[in-house]
Amino acid sequence: MTVVLFFIFGGLTLGAALGVVLARNPVHSALFLVLTLVSVAVLFLLQDAQLVAAVQIIVYAGAIVVLFLFVIMLLGVDRPENFDEPLRFQRPVALGLGAVVLAEILFLAGHRWATGAKTAHGVGLTGGHFGSNIERVARVMFTDFLWPFQVTAVLLVIAVVGSVVLARRSGERPDPIPTEESAP
Amino acid sequence: MIGAFTITPSYYLVLAAVLFGIGAVGLLVRRNVLVMFMCVELMLNAVNLTFVAFAKALNDIAGQVLVFFTLVVAAAEVAVGLAIIVAIFRRRRAATADDLRTLEG
Numbered sequence: 689m690t691v692v693l694f695f696i697f698g699g700l701t702l703g704a705a706l707g708v709v710l711a712r713n714p715v716h717s718a719l720f721l722v723l724t725l726v727s728v729a730v731l732f733l734l735q736d737a738q739l740v741a742a743v744q745i746i747v748y749a750g751a752i753v754v755l756f757l758f759v760i761m762l763l764g765v766d767r768p769e770n771f772d773e774p775l776r777f778q779r780p781v782a783l784g785l786g787a788v789v790l791a792e793i794l795f796l797a798g799h800r801w802a803t804g805a806k807t808a809h810g811v812g813l814t815g816g817h818f819g820s821n822i823e824r825v826a827r828v829m830f831t832d833f834l835w836p837f838q839v840t841a842v843l844l845v846i847a848v849v850g851s852v853v854l855a856r857r858s859g860e861r862p863d864p865i866p867t868e869e870s871a872p
Numbered sequence: 873m874i875g876a877f878t879i880t881p882s883y884y885l886v887l888a889a890v891l892f893g894i895g896a897v898g899l900l901v902r903r904n905v906l907v908m909f910m911c912v913e914l915m916l917n918a919v920n921l922t923f924v925a926f927a928k929a930l931n932d933i934a935g936q937v938l939v940f941f942t943l944v945v946a947a948a949e950v951a952v953g954l955a956i957i958v959a960i961f962r963r964r965r966a967a968t969a970d971d972l973r974t975l976e977g
Contacts, residue, residue: 790893
């Protein structure tokens with residue numbers, strides 16, 4: 689059963705990822721991205737990562753893709769894009785570089801270079817007396833990873849402040865583009 | 873028929889590597905800035921898949937915890953990046969990387 693599910697959703701992941709890259713319309717790319725993210729969430733479920741799968745669907749497929757679609761609609765760039773390349777050698781060089789990256793990662797994935805080092809508390813996916821998946825994740829996140837957890841809070845605050853500063857209409861120069869939401 | 877055939881962590885690692893490669897090529901080939909951001913999301917998802925595969929292989933929940941930090945970085949990157957795109961688009965009506973040749977606003 690898991691074998692069949694892996695091949696179905698693995699193929700769906702790769703096909704939808706190709707759709708993201710190859711779709712001419714940005715809206716279609718965003719919808720293919722949703723398909724990719726949901727397929728990856730199923731792959732997470734197959735590997736006993738229930739909480740990560742749920743967060744993947746809620747945060748990625750829910751929030752981030754909606755943000756993408758919102759910006760696409762706001763900017764009105766939802767028209768097909770022509771694939772003419774202004775730089776002549778850019779595309780073959782890009783494909784070559786992508787092939788090199790893929791070969792490198794496949795080489796690394798084929799070798800058992802990962803060590804078996806455990807985190808300090810050594811909470812496994814199964815076994816022990818730690819309870820459900822959520823409880824295990826919480827136990828490690830709020831003990832071993834408490835400092836990175838605090839740092840992510842700082843990062844989010846910086847991102848929010850930066851977004852507000854960037855998206856704010858500074859009254860230095862009047863906007864030549866007539867828009868509906870041009871508040872003074 | 874497929875009773876003896878099991879999915880090892882290497883299958884997930886190879887799948888994640890191919891997903892990362894597709895994202896990297898898309899980032900280099902596409903010209904629409906929004907689609908380039910989506911390709912970055914693909915690459916981040918490939919890394920998340922690798923984290924979860926190693927968490928399963930090494931029987932250590934820390935891999936799944938690290939996925940959350942990747943997720944936070946991805947969310948922050950999307951928020952700031954889309955704000956930059958909106959700010960650029962407000963000045964010049966263009967959303968392709970080739971239109972951003974100069975730094976002056």
